[in-house]
Amino acid sequence: MAWKALDRLTPVAEGEAPLLSEALREKIRSFFPRYETKRAALLPALHIVQNTLGHVSYQAMEEIAEVLDIHPSDVLDTLSFYTHFWTHPKGEKVITVCRSLSCEVMGGKEVLDEIKKQLGIGLHETTPDGKYSLVTEECLAGCDHSACLLINEKLHKCVKPEDVAKLLADENNDKIDSERSDLFDPPPESAVTKTDASDGTSDANEAQEGN
Amino acid sequence: MAKFEPILLKNRGVVNSTALKVYESRGGYQALRKALKMTPETITEEVKKANLRGRGGAGFPAGVKWGFLPKDRTRTLLCVNGDESEPPTFCNRVLMENDPHQLIEGTIISAFATQAQVAYIYLRVEFHEVFHIVQKAIDEAYAAGILGKNILGSDYSLDCYIHRGAGAYVCGEETGLIESIEGKRGQPRIKPPFPAIEGLFRLPTVVNNVETLSCVPHIIERGGDWFSSIGPEHSTGPKLFSISGPVKNPGCYEAAMDITMRDLLEREDMGGGMLPGKKLKGVLPGGISMGVLTADELDMKMDFADPAKYGLLGLGTAAAVVFDESTDIRAVLRNVARFYASESCGQCTQCREGTAWMNKMATRIESGAGRNEDLDILLETARNMGMMPGLSICGLPDGATFPIETIVKKYRGELEAAIAAQSAEAAEQILQTMN
Ligand SMILES: Cc1cc2nc3c(=O)[nH]c(=O)nc-3n(C[C@H](O)[C@H](O)[C@H](O)COP(=O)(O)O)c2cc1C
Ligand code: SF4
Numbered sequence: 001m002a003w004k005a006l007d008r009l010t011p012v013a014e015g016e017a018p019l020l021s022e023a024l025r026e027k028i029r030s031f032f033p034r035y036e037t038k039r040a041a042l043l044p045a046l047h048i049v050q051n052t053l054g055h056v057s058y059q060a061m062e063e064i065a066e067v068l069d070i071h072p073s074d075v076l077d078t079l080s081f082y083t084h085f086w087t088h089p090k091g092e093k094v095i096t097v098c099r100s101l102s103c104e105v106m107g108g109k110e111v112l113d114e115i116k117k118q119l120g121i122g123l124h125e126t127t128p129d130g131k132y133s134l135v136t137e138e139c140l141a142g143c144d145h146s147a148c149l150l151i152n153e154k155l156h157k158c159v160k161p162e163d164v165a166k167l168l169a170d171e172n173n174d175k176i177d178s179e180r181s182d183l184f185d186p187p188p189e190s191a192v193t194k195t196d197a198s199d200g201t202s203d204a205n206e207a208q209e210g211n
Numbered sequence: 212m213a214k215f216e217p218i219l220l221k222n223r224g225v226v227n228s229t230a231l232k233v234y235e236s237r238g239g240y241q242a243l244r245k246a247l248k249m250t251p252e253t254i255t256e257e258v259k260k261a262n263l264r265g266r267g268g269a270g271f272p273a274g275v276k277w278g279f280l281p282k283d284r285t286r287t288l289l290c291v292n293g294d295e296s297e298p299p300t301f302c303n304r305v306l307m308e309n310d311p312h313q314l315i316e317g318t319i320i321s322a323f324a325t326q327a328q329v330a331y332i333y334l335r336v337e338f339h340e341v342f343h344i345v346q347k348a349i350d351e352a353y354a355a356g357i358l359g360k361n362i363l364g365s366d367y368s369l370d371c372y373i374h375r376g377a378g379a380y381v382c383g384e385e386t387g388l389i390e391s392i393e394g395k396r397g398q399p400r401i402k403p404p405f406p407a408i409e410g411l412f413r414l415p416t417v418v419n420n421v422e423t424l425s426c427v428p429h430i431i432e433r434g435g436d437w438f439s440s441i442g443p444e445h446s447t448g449p450k451l452f453s454i455s456g457p458v459k460n461p462g463c464y465e466a467a468m469d470i471t472m473r474d475l476l477e478r479e480d481m482g483g484g485m486l487p488g489k490k491l492k493g494v495l496p497g498g499i500s501m502g503v504l505t506a507d508e509l510d511m512k513m514d515f516a517d518p519a520k521y522g523l524l525g526l527g528t529a530a531a532v533v534f535d536e537s538t539d540i541r542a543v544l545r546n547v548a549r550f551y552a553s554e555s556c557g558q559c560t561q562c563r564e565g566t567a568w569m570n571k572m573a574t575r576i577e578s579g580a581g582r583n584e585d586l587d588i589l590l591e592t593a594r595n596m597g598m599m600p601g602l603s604i605c606g607l608p609d610g611a612t613f614p615i616e617t618i619v620k621k622y623r624g625e626l627e628a629a630i631a632a633q634s635a636e637a638a639e640q641i642l643q644t645m646n
Contacts, residue, residue: 078396137337143532179343181343181347
């Protein structure tokens with residue numbers, strides 16, 4: 001459940017200016033015709049906002065609620081149930097290591113330990129440069145290629161501890177091979193909002209380093 | 212044994228198998244054309260005749276489920292269950308990765324048979340590449356007039372959307388899935404009413420698994436009688452089996468349900484046996500929720516009836532995970548217990564507390580601070596959880612009790628020996644750090 005996955009150490013920058021650009025709001029609204037209720041567009045909305053801003057802060061939740069015509073607490077209620085959504089910034093790339101039985105039998109734990117060692121972080125932590133965050137997840141349904149891990153969208157198969165260094169050094173380790181659909185991607189016009197938010201993230205990381 | 216001519220996986224390995232053109236060149240969407248000329252009732256009859264039992268875990272006959280929809284309904288919804296979060300199951304992924312149009316065709320035919328206006332394909336969020344593949348196939352189908360208004364020139368219209376989950380096992384449960392599409396926490400609903408009567412957005416809803424729906428085009432194309440002639444009487448049709456762990460060929464294989472666990476593990480065209488130097492200790496043959504088989508129980512048939520004879524919950528997802536002699540049974544117990552404790556949605560007391568408690572005991576046993584009475588308490592807790600004693604809203608705790616109960620019962624000797632080998636002093640220290 002989500003409460004285990006939240007990285008609550010990193011402060012969130014919130015301000016007066018709206019986080020969700022009009023283009024982003026319009027992208028969320030484009031999901032309305034698919035469902036009988038506006039609320040049903042909440043999971044798509046959370047995906048789009050997180051993909052754009054990197055996380056879903058409380059302010060973003062209030063703004064999503066406005067778009068969907070529901071109460072902000074309903075957004076929090078739903079968000080907090082799912083491991084995939086986070087309310088605080090994470091690294092640019094999130095590494096999700098499978099902890100299911102097949103992967104454990106095939107050395108998944110050793111891979112996880114190696115990643116922790118090389119990045120110098122533990123679970124639910126982010127590297128000081130803001131590049132990587134590390135989490136585990138239940139079965140990723142890639143058991144024919146255990147041990148598995150995801151780097152953002154990319155599933156890496158049959159990973160061994162000795163592969164970790166090369167994997168982490170690869171700039172393109174989060175790029176997928178198949179043709180992408182941009183359905184849940186940030187709308188093109190929201191670039192400005194995105195820069196603001198990532199400034200917030202790096203501030204947050206500096207603040208953490210200072211502690 | 213004769214090699215099984217692949218049906219569901221016939222397009223796997225074909226170059227560009229996910230493209231509409233390739234799918235059509237191999238006979239794709241012919242079944243849909245045929246179905247659109249049939250009546251919804253005759254399609255449902257054909258599926259009943261095929262005795263197509265749900266591949267999502269429960270094995271409920273699909274045609275019968277469709278028959279529960281109220282006759283006087285005006286709107287109907289279809290949900291395709293692609294949550295596939297039962298460890299270590301990946302056959303739905305293989306189907307969607309290699310042949311998304313087969314699923315779309317099955318979805319349209321089933322939607323037509325149930326007169327649904329919208330079909331939602333629920334995909335777990337970790338299926339990123341699968342999402343892009345299936346979305347592209349949907350886009351292609353819309354562009355070709357196969358989805359949308361007046362499908363292939365007929366009077367029938369259907370919209371099909373992917374709804375992505377966000378990381379919760381319980382969203383695979385059909386009413387948890389419905390709540391999740393509605394934008395809520397994925398907490399299962401109390402039944403009745405069943406989804407067929409009151410489901411998504413309180414409308415009559417059918418929920419079927421990806422593999423179940425992928426069978427439908429073949430039933431329409433070749434007939435219910437052909438389908439029911441494959442495999443034993445109670446378990447008909449082609450089925451995907453998967454195997455993972457330290458075996459030579461981990462993967463997804465198609466066969467009739469007349470194979471045994473031994474076939475799946477040892478046949479050269481399937482698992483191919485254990486990796487060199489590895490000796491089999493046990494296998495969880497149906498996804499972890501069904502329970503464990505020891506190395507002496509491999510003659511279990513992989514059908515809907517036989518698993519019960521071995522103390523298992525059922526066939527489940529027919530996804531076997533093997534572990535070898537070098538694996539500590541305590542680690543298996545703890546891994547399984549941890550899964551349910553972290554995935555229980557928390558609505559029902561015995562499930563929330565029971566799974567957490569079992570995880571705590573299993574963790575303690577693994578760390579070297581177990582007690583013999585823990586094994587009895589594990590069994591007692593397991594007996595007091597789940598839908599079977601009528602204590603829970605959904606089947607998750609039943610899935611938790613079967614592996615834990617069968618591991619404790621079938622490997623009790625090894626567990627007791629490990630507990631006996633602990634040093635009392637070290638155990639005391641571990642306990643102090645844990646509590
Ligand atoms: C805890 C739990 C998790 C489940 N997960 C899945 C799943 O990931 N995929 C699936 O198809 N069915 C899953 N099911 C079964 C569904 O509730 C439902 O029976 C199934 O989707 C019906 O489709 P079928 O009749 O075609 O098998 C799950 C059930 C439970 C109790
Ligand atoms: S049985 Fe468990 S998972 Fe199912 S509804 Fe109850 S608490 Fe949630």
